[in-house]
Amino acid sequence: MHYTCPYCQIRQIVQADQRYVETVHIHVEKNAEGQIGFTIEATTCANPDCAQTTLIGRLRNMRTDAIGRMSPTPGSLESWTLRPQGAARPIPDYIPQAIREDYTEACRIRDLSPKAAATLIRRCLQSMIRDFCNIKKHSLDQEIKALRGAVDAGTAPRGVSDESVDAIDRIRAIGNIGAHMEKDIDLIIPVEPDEAQLLIELTEMLFDEWYIAREKRGARLAALKEMADSKKELRTPQLPPDTGA
Ligand SMILES: [Zn+2]
Structure with a gap:
């Protein structure tokens, strides 16, 4: 799947080891929502300078599948981006x-x-x-x-x-x-x-x-100035002697 990291904004294709999804069946009865479960989705950024994990929680309906197991139905009743909070981009410190x-x-x-x-x-x-x-x-x-x-x-x-x-x-x-x-x-x-x-x-x-x-x-x-300065330092001792001509 395609994923744009909310921390570093880099678009990437998520590999299996970058993603973890698990649904827990919530055992409550006589509730308005019917059979429900909670899915946690974690995605880690592949950019090694970032490597931040995004967390999403989803409340979902569950159903019994063909072999009698409880599994989530497609879609979600509600979802929350738990991390980063409020889907705000991290803003660098040099902004007031x-x-x-x-x-x-x-x-x-x-x-x-x-x-x-x-x-x-x-x-x-x-x-x-x-x-x-x-x-x-x-x-x-x-x-x-x-x-x-x-x-x-x-x-x-x-x-x-x-x-x-x-x-x-x-x-x-x-x-x-x-x-x-x-x-x-x-x-x-x-x-x-x-x-x-x-x-x-x-x-x-x-x-x-x-x-x-x-x-x-x-x-x-x-960076340019630093490079220019270091070149100047290298060059200085090699200047030809002043002949006064
Ligand atoms: Zn990232």
């Missing part, structure tokens, strides 16, 4: 803590309260514009307009593309509803879990295009 916290919390409450998740993502976004783009105005609306202006004028930080500002505009259109629910009561548009998930994914895109890309550029430049 307040931004990481808002993002992770939004992922955790996405299904329970998509409106609250959308509002947290909106705040997350404002923090990113203030921190990464160094734009601070009275409202997110003004900040996005200023950012759009900076992109058009070519003065926005590297990595801030037209596409990323378009994506932010979409976040704002949904996130505002969550933030101003009491005021704009006639304008409420329900935010469904899949819409909240869209907002979360747009935020992840900005993590990649802004912070992670900047960090990688910095690391590449540092």
Whole structure:
């Protein structure tokens, strides 16, 4: 089976020794769900630098098979991603803590309260514009307009593309509803879990295009500089003597 590791984002084909699945029959009676079982699914990442294990739990219906054994029926009544928690991507430490916290919390409450998740993502976004783009105005609306202006004028930080500002505009259109629910009561548009998930994914895109890309550029430049410096050190003693000519 194909698997994209939620920790390192590497897509891979899972080998048998990377996966463990077991179903336990739950012996309860007179319950509403009928015969039930709980399946634990564990998948370990093949990338040796990651090797993290994902855990999923599933509540399933059980049936008696042809040879009288209890086995799970296809599909699940409910499922939970137990690890990583809330399906939040692990976010590197060089992204400010307040931004990481808002993002992770939004992922955790996405299904329970998509409106609250959308509002947290909106705040997350404002923090990113203030921190990464160094734009601070009275409202997110003004900040996005200023950012759009900076992109058009070519003065926005590297990595801030037209596409990323378009994506932010979409976040704002949904996130505002969550933030101003009491005021704009006639304008409420329900935010469904899949819409909240869209907002979360747009935020992840900005993590990649802004912070992670900047960090990688910095690391590449540092490596180049180190290589250039070591070559210079090698060369220095071999310079021809100054003849004064
Ligand atoms: Zn991995």
